[in-house]
Amino acid sequence: MVTKLADLEVYLVGGAVRDQLLGRKVLEHDYMVVGASQQQMLDLGFQQVGKDFPVFLHPETKDEYALARTERKQGQGYTGFICYAEPDVTLEQDLIRRDLTVNAMAQAPNGDLIDPYHGQQDLDNRILRHVSPAFSEDPLRVLRVARFAARYHQYGFTIADDTLELMTNIATSGELKALSAERVWKEMERALTEPNPEVFIEVLRACGALKELWPELDKLWGIPNPVEHHPEICSGEHTMLVLKQAVKLSAEPKVRFAALCHDLGKGLTPEAKWPKHYGHELAGVKVIEQVAARLKVPNDYKLLAAKVSQFHLNVHRAFELKPSTVLKLLEQCEYQRKPELLANILLVCRADSLGRMGAEHNDYPQADYIAELANVGKQVIAKPFVEQGLQGKAIKEAMTAAKINVIAEKKAELLAKLS
Numbered sequence: 001m002v003t004k005l006a007d008l009e010v011y012l013v014g015g016a017v018r019d020q021l022l023g024r025k026v027l028e029h030d031y032m033v034v035g036a037s038q039q040q041m042l043d044l045g046f047q048q049v050g051k052d053f054p055v056f057l058h059p060e061t062k063d064e065y066a067l068a069r070t071e072r073k074q075g076q077g078y079t080g081f082i083c084y085a086e087p088d089v090t091l092e093q094d095l096i097r098r099d100l101t102v103n104a105m106a107q108a109p110n111g112d113l114i115d116p117y118h119g120q121q122d123l124d125n126r127i128l129r130h131v132s133p134a135f136s137e138d139p140l141r142v143l144r145v146a147r148f149a150a151r152y153h154q155y156g157f158t159i160a161d162d163t164l165e166l167m168t169n170i171a172t173s174g175e176l177k178a179l180s181a182e183r184v185w186k187e188m189e190r191a192l193t194e195p196n197p198e199v200f201i202e203v204l205r206a207c208g209a210l211k212e213l214w215p216e217l218d219k220l221w222g223i224p225n226p227v228e229h230h231p232e233i234c235s236g237e238h239t240m241l242v243l244k245q246a247v248k249l250s251a252e253p254k255v256r257f258a259a260l261c262h263d264l265g266k267g268l269t270p271e272a273k274w275p276k277h278y279g280h281e282l283a284g285v286k287v288i289e290q291v292a293a294r295l296k297v298p299n300d301y302k303l304l305a306a307k308v309s310q311f312h313l314n315v316h317r318a319f320e321l322k323p324s325t326v327l328k329l330l331e332q333c334e335y336q337r338k339p340e341l342l343a344n345i346l347l348v349c350r351a352d353s354l355g356r357m358g359a360e361h362n363d364y365p366q367a368d369y370i371a372e373l374a375n376v377g378k379q380v381i382a383k384p385f386v387e388q389g390l391q392g393k394a395i396k397e398a399m400t401a402a403k404i405n406v407i408a409e410k411k412a413e414l415l416a417k418l419s
């Protein structure tokens with residue numbers, strides 16, 4: 001009979017066991033409780049937090065404690081689960097419903113590892129492998145595996161062949177379409193923070209999930225670019241190179257998302273026009289809006305991606321732009337109200353330029369050049385024009401003329417230095 005906390009049969013489970021064995025920092029401790037009822041947990045002072053599952057917060061540590069449970073799928077989609085969490089559910093029964101063997105290990109309080117599905121062996125061999133056919137019960141696991149592959153690529157992990165086959169079956173069955181946009185986006189966003197987000201995209205592509213979830217991106221493979229600017233030719237390959245450069249430049253997932261989106265407009269170029277892509281910048285904005293609406297992408301991600309798509313070629317051509325065009329570009333990038341937006345646009349443009357085969361170590365002086373012109377533009381203020389007695393529209397016109405002047409002066413100075 002469980003009457004005090006010390007009587008509970010408790011195991012550390014999931015990511016904490018995995019990451020501890022990998023020598024990684026453990027941020028979250030999840031525990032499983034075997035042999036207790038929901039009422040006993042409440043009587044011990046645990047606070048129930050799970051709506052769908054019996055998950056509780058420890059009265060003192062606030063760590064998550066879940067009752068051992070089995071789950072069976074009922075119908076399509078995530079909500080259709082029959083969950084059973086009575087005290088007779090065993091540790092092994094709970095572990096077998098989990099996604100990957102490396103996630104299906106438990107550790108007893110005395111340190112013993114309970115590993116009925118050989119997670120440690122897979123961990124040592126650097127393999128992501130599903131535990132059982134129950135893997136398919138939650139299609140989101142296709143994205144989870146791709147995300148773990150992106151995270152653990154640095155340790156040499158690969159996906160077991162039969163797991164990739166299972167993921168392919170899930171993707172081609174159309175079941176990914178039943179996932180809510182919120183769950184899909186959450187996985188994508190997390191994947192974008194990993195050290196190798198390009199692996200996430202490559203895995204999704206390899207199992208056919210990218211085509212289902214993000215066809216506008218999937219389409220870029222096979223669309224050529226002019227070889228003189230893009231020795232890698234393929235737009236999909238180029239996008240992966242840009243993403244890798246973006247990872248080097250910024251930890252911000254929205255910068256990485258914008259890198260993925262910057263050439264989506266190329267998917268709309270009629271084949272007869274290949275390998276050129278006139279107008280893909282503006283065409284891409286519509287595609288990004290469509291992707292953002294479908295995946296419920298946050299507005300700041302959408303805004304950055306759309307601006308990068310629209311203006312990346314202009315930024316690349318920065319030195320050729322007239323001062324008035326530079327000012328227009330800066331204003332369209334909301335350079336005064338949102339300095340971070342312009343800084344991120346310039347980062348992605350740099351990633352785009354360096355994300356071409358053989359260009360990895362090139363310089364990208366356009367970014368500093370635009371940033372410096374923005375700085376001088378910002379310094380023009382309304383006060384002197386107001387003091388001259390100008391009003392309303394006249395102040396705005398005078399300020400614009402003054403901004404163009406200071407930009408022209410700075411442009412001449414910077415170009416003289418660069419030449």
Ligand SMILES: Nc1ccn([C@@H]2O[C@H](COP(=O)(O)OP(=O)(O)OP(=O)(O)O)[C@@H](O)[C@H]2O)c(=O)n1
Nearest residue numbers: 014015016030097098099100103104138140141
């Ligand atoms: N769709 C899911 C979600 C979770 N789990 C299981 O629940 C555990 C905890 O899930 P979560 O906290 O999402 O993942 P972690 O493995 O802890 O990974 P992360 O480090 O990304 O938090 C996982 O280890 C896995 O055993 C699962 O099998 N299927």
